[in-house]
Amino acid sequence: MIPLLEVRGIDKSFGPVKVLHKVEFAAYAGEVTALVGDNGAGKSTLVKCVGGIYPIDGGEILFDGNPVQVHGPRDAGELGIEIVYQDLALCDNLDIVQNMFLGRERKNGLLLDEDSMEELAAQTLSSLSVRTVKSIRQQVSSLSGGQRQTVAIAKAVLWNSKVVILDEPTAALGVAQTAQVLELVRRLADTGLAVVLISHNMNDVFAVSDRIAALYLGRMAAQVKTADVTHAQVVELITSGRSGDLGLKNGVTP
Amino acid sequence: MIPLLEVRGIDKSFGPVKVLHKVEFAAYAGEVTALVGDNGAGKSTLVKCVGGIYPIDGGEILFDGNPVQVHGPRDAGELGIEIVYQDLALCDNLDIVQNMFLGRERKNGLLLDEDSMEELAAQTLSSLSVRTVKSIRQQVSSLSGGQRQTVAIAKAVLWNSKVVILDEPTAALGVAQTAQVLELVRRLADTGLAVVLISHNMNDVFAVSDRIAALYLGRMAAQVKTADVTHAQVVELITSGRSGDLGLKNGVTP
Amino acid sequence: GGESGQTSASTSSSASASEAAKAGKVGVILPDSKSSARWETADRKYLEEAFKAAGVAYDIQNAQNDKTAFQTIADQMVTNGATVLMIVNLDSGSGKAVIDKAKSQGVPVIDYDRLTLGGGAAYYVSFDNTKVGTLQGEGLSKCLTDKKADKPIVAYLNGSPTDNNATLFKQGYDGVLKPKFDSGEYVKGPDQDVPEWDNTQAGTIFEQMLTQEPKIAGVLAANDGLGNAAITVLKKNNLNGKVPVTGQDATVQGLQNILAGDQCMTVYKAVKKEADAAAKLAVALAKGEKPAASGSVKDPESGQDVPAELMEPQAIYFDNVKDVVADGYVTKEELCTGDFAEKCTEAGIQ
């Protein structure tokens, strides 16, 4: 089975600081791949490289087995990759509907079709258990932390994409909303999408993921089937980069 | 026992939207009080009212039993209230040390005492298990989500304050860092501080808190001892505002 | 203008340093290009012609009404080897600073068109600016008499409040008109300055004057541009030709307005004469001579006599527009376009 999204040997430095070292990673259609790692391990950087936010210094990105060039978010979008970034990237001066359809507005001839956008946005949001939003015409700047996160997630799942990457989507969410998002993640994978979930919550990771990839100080420590590992093993991989015969073989210096 | 920090009957509206309805809340010295509630329940708004970020529309704030006026963050600081806000409020254009000492720089005569600040910042950060920060002279804009959160927490615990309020401090943290922060929270309370912890993670809440206060749609549903309630009861309070004879008695409309 | 500037620059750079020092080199600083068209279109041209004819290297620059730039240009000219400076000062203070600095380097300075008060320039060549104002005042009263106006309300549209020349012009026309106001022959109407001689603002200012005082019967506009702004507003109210307007500089626009009967008069300053006189002095100085001037002017501030060449401005009405053309200051082709051909014939322009 070829992975839908694969990165091979990706290097990324910020000035003198090398953040990613020859990272290998793959996500398969119909599966949820969890990407885990300590704070500052490079998870968000990897995702931003895939999304075309950062140019990569070396290595390649393959989509459906073919090498592709991702020079910007537009390219990623055209491939069918949707990403919820950790720093949510919403326009504070726009309202919820406007943010959700940003860059892909529905039109009626030349003008915007506000009504149908409003309808759709309301549907999507209510499917994510948002109960406290007063109006979907509210500006994003007035939303609570969790509400913002929900909008960002709703924005990403609104489209018929092939890969959905969620960078700590449930970090700010309440109990019910978290459950809803995890359910959504599973549902998306079941409809044949490749879903990548970044999370620090091991319970969530084990609850929904099919595979787990662990980054350690910018290096991919291991990518394994969730069924093959235990909770403790993964935590060990995250904190020390190895666990038994899994993980990085040689000692690594940060 | 009089609470160190108490709010009585606080009302807060944003324009036509009423967000807090006569909220009562108390935090005791030497205890960890968890503040829980659904997304958009009003937790962050309550904290911001206490911190002087938002003016309150009605009700009063008591410190050590005496009514106090909090007109701005300065007033809160002078009372000894330290807050880690959910929207972290760091200056992206300053480095870690500069952010940690912002507003309370150490001086050497007229000039800043950079060296001692650098030393202290390094100590505090290492006590919070931050291993991947390359240099504490790094600009905050280049930090990962979890690293930013750690800086914000370190900033708040650096000072000899009497009340520490943490708004979802572990949301973006890794496994080890989360453990470290929870331990710190416990340690702070044990040294006699009143600690308020906002979190969506019930495990964390039950692990460290002495009391739990549950907000439901802007109303305080219940404030109870952690020992007296179960996991499920708290979740019920959060999602429906009541659980058995706990919680809001009359039906409430949002 | 731009290209000739470059030519002059290349003249100066092609001449080797020692050669330039022997033959001398003249630096000319013009004040701006916006208060009046003359500096870039006329003065520059005539001065260049005169210097070329005399075979003297020269460098002509424009300070664009910026005092700092004015001084910088002076510094740079001396650095570049000028042995004579000819300046049209922007104000006496900075003019004096330039003269002092030049003197300390042994470079004589000619005050061109504007006297630097207390400056102690070697020569002064100019029109009499107060006289220009006097001609405008006399012109307006002549036109009002022609129109048989009875106790006409006269509005002033003065030049830039920051321009000392505007103050001098006003002194001139006030000298003629104030007695008439005092005697009750005329009535003094609105009196406003136009910042930076800006024609667009002048339009608004005059429109508001007319709104406030609808019976304005005469407009003393300080130059042709301001006059044209007033005429545009008058036209809108169908008052053009009925309310006399003055001007200055004998621009194509002003002369055309005179031919059309919308403007009463303008003041023509024979710039060529002034330029030629100044250039003659400068060339002589550059060759190390000590030329004599025909007259002198007393500097009111220092009390010293400055050797001077003074020119007379000329009032232009419909009848003597042809004098300006004859002088070559404007060409017939420029002036007699379209509808104006007929008027030109009528005014006797060949």
Added chain:
Amino acid sequence: MSKVKDLPGEAIVTATRSPSIGHSFVAYVERVRGGDMGALPAVLGLIVLCTVFAIARPAFVTSINFANLFTQGAAITLIAMGLVFVLLLGEIDLSAGFASGVCAAVLAVTLTSAGLPWYVCVLAAIATGVVIGTALGALVAKVGIPSFVVTLAAFLAFQGLVLVLVDEGTNISIRNSVIVAIANENLPPWLGWALYAFCVLVFAAVQLLRAAKRSRRGLTSDPMSLIAARVGALAVLAGLAVYVLNLERSRNPALVSLTGVPIVVPVILVLLVVWTLVLRRTAFGRHIYAVGGNTEAARRAGIPVDRIRISAFVICSSMAAVGGIVAASRASSVDPNTGGSSVLLYAVGAAVIGGTSLFGGKGRVLDAVLGGAVVAVIENGMGLMGYGASVKYLVTGSVLLLAAGVDALARKRAAAAGLR
């Protein structure tokens, strides 16, 4: 990719349908009290200014002065309308004033020296604006020079260009009757009324259709009574304006009749409507707000940020060209000061007074018109007061501060309530 997935779930968020007018009014008052003022402060400022001037100078409230106001403020307003687009991105265009000068000079030269027909010249002027905007936008977006520096350089260069075009300081008279008419002539009264009727009808139709469509879809829509009130207000106010402008305002009606709506009024109106539509109802406009609000978020949403930037500069410079044409028409001549001196500052000031933020993401084209009105009223009123130059500067500055102060204090109250 751009097909939308059908997710389950009922529409919970679009709640209460069609509230009553009383309800709407209460909601509006609540909104204003809560700080969402919209145009209210600018309008209040205008009312205060007009009252003061009307008391000080009765001539201020004459019909001729009312007509003057429009022609006097037109050029600045038009330039400000274009500037709104650049300001929305958080950029600035210092060269807009002289760009209008360059375009006006192009108009004058093609008209006079080249002798081309007027419409060709107008097109040439606007094309010049487009070229200028493209160049500025490319330097900002592609090369990455801060817009302040790019447009400061352009400010200098265009000053030189105007001088070259008008031949180092001469004035070029514009004698073409069509061009001169733009800022100096009026519509015949019947046409004014016809236009009035057309505008009111179209406005009513659009409002009704929209409400109908929304309520058909089950979305909240404005109640009939509110729509009626809105249409009524427009009809009364615009009717009053047209009526006043159609009054005889000649000083000498026997000699010449002076009535009708100045031609610039429909010009401004059409541009206002067009640009408002573009900003509010097209994807392009949405993207302008997005880039101004959060460039990074816009980029991540796949919006071609560079192209949006360049377009905004093109719009700005083209509107500057239109402003330049109107200014040239009004002065019936072009000189090297056209678009110079305080034109730019007044235009940016107009946009900012209206409520446009210099930091981007916040502003409307209507702001430029309201702010332009404030600036025009100040200039107009000050002209009537007949102060000397120095006093005039001093008083104009103070009045400007006053007008902005009303606005600021109103918004400050809002910010205190925790809203921005």
Added chain:
Amino acid sequence: MSKVKDLPGEAIVTATRSPSIGHSFVAYVERVRGGDMGALPAVLGLIVLCTVFAIARPAFVTSINFANLFTQGAAITLIAMGLVFVLLLGEIDLSAGFASGVCAAVLAVTLTSAGLPWYVCVLAAIATGVVIGTALGALVAKVGIPSFVVTLAAFLAFQGLVLVLVDEGTNISIRNSVIVAIANENLPPWLGWALYAFCVLVFAAVQLLRAAKRSRRGLTSDPMSLIAARVGALAVLAGLAVYVLNLERSRNPALVSLTGVPIVVPVILVLLVVWTLVLRRTAFGRHIYAVGGNTEAARRAGIPVDRIRISAFVICSSMAAVGGIVAASRASSVDPNTGGSSVLLYAVGAAVIGGTSLFGGKGRVLDAVLGGAVVAVIENGMGLMGYGASVKYLVTGSVLLLAAGVDALARKRAAAAGLR
């Protein structure tokens, strides 16, 4: 409250001690390649400009021209230095130019009409600046009017004020020899050398002491070799400058001798050092950056945001006053145009070219000096070229664009690497 708690834990973050000079150099190259350019682009732009002018006009590299450069650029640079403070907050001060005019006029009036001693007059001028800054700052911070509007109003009002002070269209000559000396006289050569020695010694001492103190505490410090290199570079460059300025540059040495460092140079240097210290090494400076970077965060950290805002405006207007004094000295007169025309735009341009952001939070006082040097070199060089009015505007604009373009392209490469 402000005592610090002792938390356990070893200092892990302050790693490698005292790297070697080779190491430091490699790190610097890495930093530059990575995009943290610092002053490099502005310096590069300067070098390019100087080379071009030197080739086009050999007179550019004479010692007299070098001395001229300083006096020509001084006023703009001083105003730009003050503007940096306001720009750091993300505000703007359009009135700085005319504020300098007002202060210069106060100087001239007190000096001439009132006949007070020069130091009283200088104090009066600076006090005027302080008052102006307080008023502007209060209107921005307390009333909440956008700084663009406040300072636009002040721009107008001050224009009027200058006119009132210098009496409508005349000008006031300044004949006081001390004041005139500031921008027109030079230090005696020996004093130049003495100052040079003092500066180099103090610089070396500060560098060494700091390194010693840090390494005593066990924090990373610069290696000795790097410090030696830095001190050496300063000694050589400054020595060269003093040497050239001490050369005889009179065209007529028999008539008058012209040597020495212009007096404005130490004035600028002292202010540069003082303000740099304030910005970099005091809590106040830190708070300015914080407010500019994230006002809300600064407010939450208990920083008195309003007071910081007002102080920045006070500094800006006071520096404008100093600039005005220098300008008055250079022109030996004050007229209603002092501080007018393009002074403000050039000053803001200088700050921005140097690398200060208009959005706040980013910039240094040194930026203003470097940018001021770029502006002065352009003006100086253009003066030597001898172009006509229009061509000069065009070329100046293009050269400005070029200088900024070097900078922009350099930074663009950095941004592409993912850094801002």
